[in-house]
Amino acid sequence: MSEEINEGAARSRASVLRSRAESYIALGRHDAAIADLTESIALVPDNARAWRLRGESHRLIERYEAAISDFDEALRMEPDSAYALGSRGQAYAALDRHEEAMADFEHALTLSPDSLWILEARADALADLDRLDEALAEHAKIIELDGGLAHSWVSRGDLYQRLGLYTEAIADYTSALEIDPDLVRALSRRGEALRMIDQYEDALADLNRAVELAPDHDRALGSRGAVLSELGDNEAALKDLDRAIELDAEYVWAYRVRGEIFQEEDRHEEAIADFTHALRLEFGD
Template sequence: MLQNHFQYSSRSLAYARSGKFELALEDGKKIVELQPNWWEGYCRLGEAYKGLEKYEEAIVAYKRGLEFAPENHFLYSNRSLAYACLGKFELALEDAKKIVELRPDWWEGYSRLGDAYKGLQRHEEAINAYKREIELDPENHFLYSNRSLSYACLGKFELALEDGKKIVELRPDWWEGYCRLGEAYKGLEKYEEAIDAYKRGLEFDPENHFLYSNRSLSYACLGKFELAVEDAKKIVELQPDWLEGYFRLGDAYKGLKKDKEAINAYTRRLEFNPRNTELGRNLGQQSIENESDAIKLVPENHVLQSNQRSSNQVGLQ
C-alpha cells in the first residue's frame, strides 16, 4: 500500500504515461485528498482528466492548482492545451503568453503559443512562435511538424516541404512526418511524390485514416479514381463516423461517373450531419440539379427522402 502523496503522484504519472487514465485519475483524487493544498496533485488530476478527454474537468483541476502555485508554468501549459482541445483558442493564447512570460527559455511555451495562434488562423504569428521554439530545441520533430502545417495553411508549400523533409530526417519512423511531406507535395501539385510520402507513412501506421484520406485525394487529382475509391473505402472501414471518408468516396465515384454510388456516399454524411450544406454542391457537380433529381436516381435512399421531407416542413412554417 502506498504511504504518501508523493508515491501516489509518481504512480499517477506512470499510469498516465501508459494510457491508463482511469487509474491515473483514482490516484490523482487520492493525492488531493491527502494534500489538498499541493499544486502537483491538481496537475496529476488534470492530466488524467485530459487523457480521458474530459477537458472541462481538467481545466478546473489546473485552475485549482494555480491557486496554490500561481507562477507554475506547467499548469499554464497544460491548461492552454486543454483550452485548445475545446476550441477555446483565445483562452489558450492567454495561458500561452503567461508561460513564455514566466519561462522565456522553455520551448513548450512557444509550442502552446503557436498552437493557439494556429487555432485562431493567425498562421504568421504561429510560425514566429514555432521559429522561436525551434531555436530553443532544434532537434524536436514536433516543432517542425507544427510549422510545416502552418506554412501549408498559408500556401507556402516550398517552406512546408523544407520542414517536412526535416521531420523525416529527425524521425524517419514517424507517420506524421510523411503526412506533412505529402501535404506539401500535394500543395505543389506534385501528386506522385505526395502519394509516395503517404505510402511511406502507412508503413509505420497502416490504420491511419488521415493518410488514406490524403492519398485518396492525391489519386483523384491524378485521375486515378479506382485507386481513390480503394483508399476511400478503407477510410470508412477504419472510421465509419468520419464525414471526410464519405466525401472522398463520393468524389472518387463521381470521377468514375458512378452517380448512384456517389450520391449514396455523399448522403451517408447526412446521417452524421443532417445540416450539411455541401451535398447540393457535390450533387450539382454531377449535373444533378437538386435533391429531387437525386431521389429519382436513387429512390431507395432513405436519407435523401428524409432530408427532403425536413426541408419541405421548414418551408411550410
C-alpha cells in the same frame, strides 16, 4: 479505503498513488491515473501536484472542463506553476476559448521563457486567432531554440500548409525527415502537400512509406486514396478510403473524396450517400 488511517499513513499512501498515476499516464492509461489521483486528493487535498496530474489526465482524454477545474485548484496553491498554466491554456484552446488560453500562455512564458511546448501551444492559439504572422514568428523562435527536433519543423510545416504555402511546408517536412526519416506525420503531411501541387508520384512515395510504417494511419490512407484516384487507380483509391473511414467514421474529407470517385464512376446513389454524410458531419444537415 474502508478504514480510516492516520495522517502519516494517509500522506504515505497518497504519495504512492501519485507515483503510480504518473506511470499510468506514461502508458496512456488515464482513467486508471484519474482513479489513483482522485483517491490521493481525498487523502491529501493540499497537494498541487496531484491536482496538476489529474488535470493533465482529464485534458489528454478531452475532458476539458474537468481539466480546467483541476488546474484552477492547482494554481490556487501554486499560482506560478508554468506547467499548470500551459496545460490549462491548452484546455482553454481546445474549447475555442483562445483569449483565456493566450493569457495563460503569456503568464507561463514569463516564468519559463524557453519552454518549447508552451511556445508551440501559443503559436497554435495565435493561428486560431488568425494572427498568422505572429504564429510563424513563434515557430521561427522554436526552431531557433532547438532546430534538432523534428517535431518543431513539422509543426511549422503544418502552419505553412494551412496557409496554402505548400513549397515552404514541403521544405519544413523535409527538414524534419532529415532528422527522423521514419516520422510518419512528416511523411504523411509532405505527401499531402506534394499532392496539392500535383506532384503525385512523389506524393505516392511518401504516403506509401507512411502507410508501411503505420498501416492504420487514417490520414495517410485518405491522402493516398486521393493520390491514387488522380493517378487513375480508382479501385485502389476506394480501398484506401474505405479503410480510412472504417478507422475514423467522422473523416469528412474522406467521404467527400470517395463521393467524387463514386460520381466519376456513375455510382450516383453511393455518391449521394457520401456527400450527404459529409454534410451531416460538417454542417449538421
